[in-house]
Structures are given as structure tokens and as C-alpha cells.
Amino acid sequence: MSTSVSPAVHTEFFIGGRWVAPRTHTTVQVRSANTGEPIGSVPAAGPADVDAAVAAARAAFDARDGWAHLPASLRADVLRRFADALDARADAMAPLVSEQNGMPIFLAKAGDSRRPGHLLRYYAGLLDGPDGAGEEIRESGGTGRTLVRRLPLGVVAAVVPWNFPNTMAALKYAPALAAGCTVVLKPSPETVLDTYLVAEAAVEAGLPEGVLNIVPGGRDTGAHLVGHPGVDKVAFTGSTAAGRGIGEVCGRLLRPVTLELGGKSAAIVLDDADLDLKTAAPRLAPALFGNNGQTCFITSRVLAPRSRYEEVVETVTALARSLRVGNSLDPTTQVGPLVSERQRERVEEYIAQGVASDARLITGGGRPAGLRAGWFVEPTVFADVDPSDPIAREEIFGPVVTVTPYEGEDQAVELANDSEYGLAGTVWTTDPDRGLAVARRIVTGSVGINHYSPDVTAPTTMIKASGIGLKFGPEALLSYQRYQSLYL
DSSP: OOOSOOOEEOOOEEETTEEEOOSSOOEEEEEOTTTOOEEEEEEOOOHHHHHHHHHHHHHHHHSTTSGGGSOHHHHHHHHHHHHHHHHHTHHHHHHHHHHHHOOOHHHIIIIITTHHHHHHHHHHHHHTSGGGTOEEEEEOSSSOEEEEEEEEOOEEEEEOOSSSHHHHHHHHHHHHHHHTOEEEEEOOTTSOTTHHHHHHHHHHHTOOTTSEEEOOOOHHHHHHHHTOTTOSEEEEESOHHHHHHHHHHHHHHTOOEEEEOOOOOEEEEOTTOOOOHHHHHHHHHHHHHGGGGOOTTOOOEEEEEGGGHHHHHHHHHHHHHHSOBOOTTSTTOSBOOOSOHHHHHHHHHHHHHHHHSSSEEEEOOSOOTTOOSSOOOOOEEEESOOTTSHHHHSOOOSSEEEEEEESHHHHHHHHHHOSSEESOEEEEOSOHHHHHHHHTTSOSSOOEESSOOOOTTSOEEOEETTEESEESHHHHHHTTEEEEEEEO
């Protein structure tokens, strides 16, 4: 069993369908979340590199015989080949992601490295149906007829995070490419090595030159791309603070934008919930601690009925203590390290705030014994957390769960909705109808009942401080298109 990946040094960008030399001498150093040691480097894109990528995407979009004008069936064929090429690289991609951001390898193998192919095939499949037609005739009820056209928006700037780098990238480029747009992808500097496999897959699939371009870099790279005059739409996933800044830029430019931002989602445990850890753990663990807590939709704010409060605390505590913490490349690891030293410091600051409050630290709160290298934090549980405490209101993005009591369903729903965020939530009950009734009252884009597993066929809207726009489903395809009406 290997617990490290071979170092990788890249010296070129993927722009215009080929590998090109950078116009700057700045590099991005990538470190292992498991050891803190360097595992690779890539060039950092400067303004001239971003300009070249946008120009390539623009040329590919504007060409009269270009990507936007290909019949939907031909675009679908290319996307399916792209999916096949990505699947062929999934076994190589998973350990790269795991080593870079600390994602447990079982999750990287089953999830992040496989979902891009699934998403590409889903959106390719939509092009085979009514969504691929692009035109329809509408009758006005009189003698008038209108030709309604759905057209691709143009060049898309896709700025993706480090927590699920390949999934989040595909959630942008899959519907955008299916719609006929071209894409400039800006990966996070923490997880950039795997994008070179994406570029290889694009070449193998025969994606036309300039349809997908990749420019690694930090905030300056992203800022130049987001504000670039050659970009027609921005799709961003990341922190709420960064999203507000991007939203301001796009608002000033009157540029369409999709923002998937932070979350502080609640898990409502009803008084009839199954709290047997043997049966609940497989569904409860990913909902509360999935990907080391580095998940925007995670339901780490547990709301427990007063009548079973201590039982809920005991169950969550036992779950946290049962999780195996270790090197992310070890297949037995359930909780790996955080993505960076800075992220660990952030999480530890929140833990310190919790310790200084009136909340009870039940388990965790420190660094695991025996793991001296890497950026590890123990799975942590706070009980008796006041709903106004920062650890109950602010996104921590680490393996920290809070438990707060409630009296009756109305208060549970009130507490769940008392948040600046509106991304997700869960309800735990043995009565599906009751769970559905409570879920309907939660003001978020999605709610899972006795689990949380996103459905790519069903749209979810980002609301409040969790963002703008939507993801998943045919609705996401439409978000990369514009309408034109021709009155006949």
C-alpha cells in the first residue's frame, strides 16, 4: 500500500488545445496534506496567459464552424468520448486529489475521480432529447408564430475550489460544453496537479482546440479572468467572502454569474430517529464528517430534541470517536488531513472559540496522537451549543460538529432556518412522511431525509449567503444559454 504519490513538475499550460510555455516565471508549489512536503509544481498564469486562454476560447466559440455551431448530437459524441478518457485516468487522478487536499482515498476513488464522467454522460444524454433541439415554434393564439432559439452564452470562466476539485469543475464545464459554450478553467492552487490529466483526456477525446483551456494560479489569476472583457459568464464555487467580490464585479459588468458559496446546514434529528450507530453510521458519517468536514453542504449543525438530547449527543460522540484518522491514501482512513496548514489553523481557531464559550467539548479538539506531519485535526463534537455562538453560525470547513437542543418541531425548523446560509439540510426520522413534511419547511436549496447524497438530475438553488443560481439537472444546462425570439 502506497501512502504517497510521485512528485510531478509541470512547465506548460493547456491553451488552445496544445501545451504552451508560460509568459511568466511564477510557479505554484503544491504540498501534500499528509506530510506538508512539496509534491509538485506548475506555472502560475499571469495576465498575458489568461488573455491567451480567453482569446483561444473566444476563437473556438466565434468560428462559424466552431463548437457552438456543431449539431447537438456531435457535441454529445465528443462529451461521451471525454467521459471515457477521464474514466480511463480515474485511478491515477484519485491519489493525486487525495494527496493534495486530504480527501480519504475511498472517497476520491468512488466520488471525485468518477463523477466528471457521469456528469458528462448525463448532459450528453440531454442533448439527445428536447433539450438538444435548440429551437421551437410557438403559436401566439392568433396568426402569429415565433421561432424561439436557445443559444450558448459564449466564453465561460469556471473558477473551482479545492475540496472536490474534479466534481466541481465538471459541474461547470459539463453543462457549459453541452450548451455549446467554451470554457477557461481556473483550478485552485491547492489542487492543480490533477487538471493535467483532465487536459490529456480532452486531447484524447478530440475536444476541438480552444473549447477547454486551463490556467492555474491564485487570486490574481482568478480576478483577471473574472473581470476579463472576453468572458460572457462566470461560474464560481468557493467562500462566501470571495463570492461577494466576484458578484460585485459581475454586477458592474452586467455579466451572468453562478455562485455556489458557503453553508452551515442543519441536521434535524426528530424524536423518532434511529440512533443505533450500527445502522445509522453509514449514512450519518458522510452527512456530518464527510471529506474531513471540508464540504459546503455538510450538515454539521445537529439539532436534537430535548427528550432524547443526551442520546443524540452520545451517538454523535461515539460516531466521531469511531472514525479512523490517518493518511488519506490509506484505504482504511475515514478522516484525513485538512488541505493546508492555514486551513488547520482556521479550524483550530474555531475550536478555541468553542472551548472559550459555554459549550461542552465532548470529544476531539486537538491534533491526533502519532500523526506529527500533515495537517490533521481530530473529529470534534461540541454539545450545549448556543445557536448564536460562532461555531453554530459560521462555516468551519473541518471535522467539527455542534449539537443544540430544541423543544418541538416548530423550534427545530426555526433554528434550522435561522442562518445566513441556505444550501442544504437533513432530517432524521423513522417516519418518511413526517420527515418530508419537516423538509418542506426548511429554507434551503436541498434537503436529504436520513442521508445526504446529491442527485445530478434534480436542480438545487443556492440562496441567501450560499450563493446565486443553481446546479444539477437540465436547469443547469439552461443556465449556460440565452434565448432569442424571431417573430415570423
